[in-house]
Amino acid sequence: MRLYINKCWKPAMILLAGVLLLAGCGKSGGGGEIVEGKLNVVTSFYPVYEFSVAIGGEDANVINLLPTGVEPHDWTPRSKDMLNTSKADLFLYNGAGLEGWVPNFLKGLNQDAKVKPVELSKGIELIYAEGDDGHNHGHAEAGENGAEEEGHADEAHADEAHSEQAHEDGHDHHIDPHTWVSPKSAKIMAENIKNSFVEADPAHKEGYEARFAELRQKLDDLDAKFTEELAKTSKKEIVVSHQAFGYLCRDYGLTQHAIMGLSPEAEPRAQDLVTLSKMVKQEGIRYIFFEELVSDKLAKTLASEAGVETLVLNPVEGLTKEQQENGDNFFTLMEKNLQNLILALK
Template sequence: MKIKSIYFTILLLTAAFLGGCNTSPSNKTDQTVNKNDDNTLTIFTTIYPIEDFTKKIGGKHVEVKSVYPAGADAHTFEPTMRTMMDIADADFIIFNGAGLEPFIDKTKSSLSKEKVTMIEASNGVELLSGHDDHDHEHDEADHDDDKADHDDHDHAEVGHDDHHHDKDPHIWLDPINAIKMAENIKDALTEAMPSAKDDFEKNFQEVKQKLEQLDQELQKTVEAADHKEILVSHASYGYWEHRYGLKQISISGLSPENEPSQKQLQTIIETAKEHNIAYIIYDQNPVTKVADVVKKETRTTPVTLHNLEYITENDLKNNEDYFSIMNKNLDTLKKILSK
């Protein structure tokens, strides 16, 4: 059965529910991606780095459309039925993987029967373990006292669209991992359009060179830091920990919905005070109430690190790309890692 028929049936069965979901006429992802000609690959992407890399590597040979509108949360976003039918008719859907995009896992078997080729950009990247939990040190007494509360918290999260992550999906913030993602994109484009192989390779090498330079800048910034601890609202920076030696003290887990228990929250506040942390880092997601509590209790100054899961309307207006945003992140890191 074709995916259009499947989704049309679902639409009939659930019309009352879907009538109020994702139907805004301003949602640009509802628009069909139009093919220019037979020499253009029609591609849908998920998170912003994949969209940006695909445009840079594909150049004139691709027409790229993000599934996500500006401001969408990659952990929870569900595309409309119209968008899913457009994806089914495209040449590629390039996604991050590592459990980041719930709708991909839900529709993978159906999409495999369609024209579209599915490309997992994280393929070949060594993924860090992700328990969707808070990486804060507890002594055994705290652990035992809090076990029931923590288990209830985990149980509630699993029931919320299973937003636990077995692996940390935020691979694109590590430029070395981003090189592998870009290479996977380049290889997929080359296989689909061998005639443009030289263009794809040239464009990929330019992206790779910029990513290598970014990696060197991140290394220098962390090596020169007065301290390595950062207080973050969302545990997006595990790969910076692994590659460069930063230590993130996270308020929410790998998914922003995974908030700490009361005992964990107290530990976060105490740890931040112990390290005399002056800044609390928000990403471009809306500030949560619990992060605001930590800000007040620790008397920290809010700053922004852009995790690039999505871009904002202001990013679009300012013509930002992966590298301009990451360079701003570097400037912020230099500020918050100094005494």
């Protein structure tokens, strides 16, 4: 696996802090049952779950498929997950290549299932990372959001028109699926959730609209804080464990250098770590960012080699058990991300 460097300057690469409304029935962590008399919603992973619970309130029963403490890239659903989803009204997933299991999952649902699948990344200007050999090598560009195409090695759901164009151009285009990590993209996803709720359950439209407005305001405030605080930093480059921060970088004028690619599973070559270590020293980078849900071994190895420290930068793909017990959520984790970015970019 080669070194991944993703340039995210917005002009060049078009590459709940308060308590959420948790009054509605909801189950995070790979469990939950269908509840009669409510809008039953199944979500693919944590950020979608949190936004859905906030918008659904007392009118929706939200079940999250991904268990607590599990990183979503390699997770696959169980038979019980398929059974619950077959009985639900909505199945909400990120799309953009994150959940490679979705096409087969939907095919495996009961034939009489009336559940509507909703891809929440629709409407977001997606980032495409170019590379050969099926890997991203550091160039990224924006593309219009159509149907999904392969974003990880085992992911399907290709957009035929885009694939044909990519083939004609002689390039592999891999979608960065980490849309929710930027508050700007998260607002689009939240609105897609609200719209799907209203369409499926128009009798409770007023409640969905009101709760969405509260969630959108929190995301607006978070967006404004990221914009204001990151504009003040003297440095603009970050080194991360895996390439999960493209949308955050694009939207707030940063550049990410990633040890691993769009999936956090592949190991880089030794020479890539040496090259990245030299860059860290040359650029005066003081921190290497790591994530809680994946091994920090490579980040610590690079930090040791370069003589720098490590900090957490959380892609908010899920909660650890400790974070769940502490009452953390998307907003508290993103606030911590911002504070760590400010520290690293001084």
